[in-house]
Amino acid sequence: MSETEKEYRHDYYLTAAQCNAQNELSPQMLVQNVIEVATEHANILDIGFSKLSSDKNIWVLSRLTYELKRYPQMHERFGLTTWIENFNRHFSERAFEITGDSGETLGYVRTLWAIINMETRCPADLSNISYMAEYVNERECPIKRQSKIRIAGTPSEVTSYTFRVSDIDCNRHVNSGRYVELITDQCDLQTYDTHFISRFEIAYRHEAIYGEKVDVATALADDLAITEISDGTKKLCAARMFFSKRQQNK
């Protein structure tokens, strides 16, 4: 199998109704699309939902990092190409290239996935699907892995939130994309009009459920925002956003 045959591509078209206030793909939608494409490719390789569910296991997204020169824009056709970069007994690393309308690279995404048992929610072993070794692609994702995310100092922005019906996914836990919204909503609309998130890092640590109340705490420093979502006793999720100035202010 050639390296290209180990890749999978999904093409999208960004409609006006899907755009955010800056007429672009939102970070939340990008993360949803990444999860969708990962799921599709895993199904094709028979390491997906139906394979894992026979052992009562599922894939869970553990970390995601992306870097973008620019976001896909309204009425743009864009592509997400994915490949497996790595895997061991505990984790699988899956990378993505994001391409724009004319085929140019807009950016890259790194994701880290674990397998957990549906019932115990504890990590399971990847050795049952060790045949995925043959799908590992030698292509290297050119963006850095994320390092430990931790707030230093006192957060300047703390928002309380209680998870509601529309936050819950088919696993009865909070939707991965919804965390991204809670995190990006910590900055105001004007920030996004003048700047864009050029690098985004998120680490999912514990699953939240319906009715759970959390604090979303953010510390800002220059063009950097670090956010932690915690339920009072444990950290559910942490994120780091790097902002770049837009060339033309809208």
Next chain:
Amino acid sequence: MSETEKEYRHDYYLTAAQCNAQNELSPQMLVQNVIEVATEHANILDIGFSKLSSDKNIWVLSRLTYELKRYPQMHERFGLTTWIENFNRHFSERAFEITGDSGETLGYVRTLWAIINMETRCPADLSNISYMAEYVNERECPIKRQSKIRIAGTPSEVTSYTFRVSDIDCNRHVNSGRYVELITDQCDLQTYDTHFISRFEIAYRHEAIYGEKVDVATALADDLAITEISDGTKKLCAARMFFSKRQQNK
């Protein structure tokens, strides 16, 4: 032009990542899809964004009503077929049929659209696109139009909400789908596990903007929930939900 040629169909596939806690298409996603399909069909008929924007006008969704026997389910292919049922100087009525995997009808949607000026936000005349008369389809949408929605008595559930970055769409107003989430979130997860919304009515009255604070007030009566979203001085939006018991409780 035959009546069938006046119809436009978009096929969807419901991935696991897009499902709600009941493994179904959420009401919010259904409304987003309806807006997407309406936009696509309007563009094909040259009564869409590019045509209207030359006069600085845009389509706005004024009312939406749907009835469903059941919602599209996880991994189901479903279709939305749309046609123009009616139009006059002030409004255009566009209907939709929702079909499931095996082609059976799952339900219908009625929508009412107005044209407003982008700058003044005031209603504009539809007579500039009177050629849309030739696309009016004789097919009748079999569900009832919505009647006036008003809360009688004291609401039992009032939630305060301030619109954030992720709520804002490309017109710099609150996304139509986000209102649907605010409304459906007024009922708890258990309600949706045992019941589904078999008829949903929403009337959009005033546009909300970033940072605006609203109250979402709901009055419950048997299998009916009436909700009003207001900013203290005016009603922005009203909705009526009819619940039906699920045949098999999940």
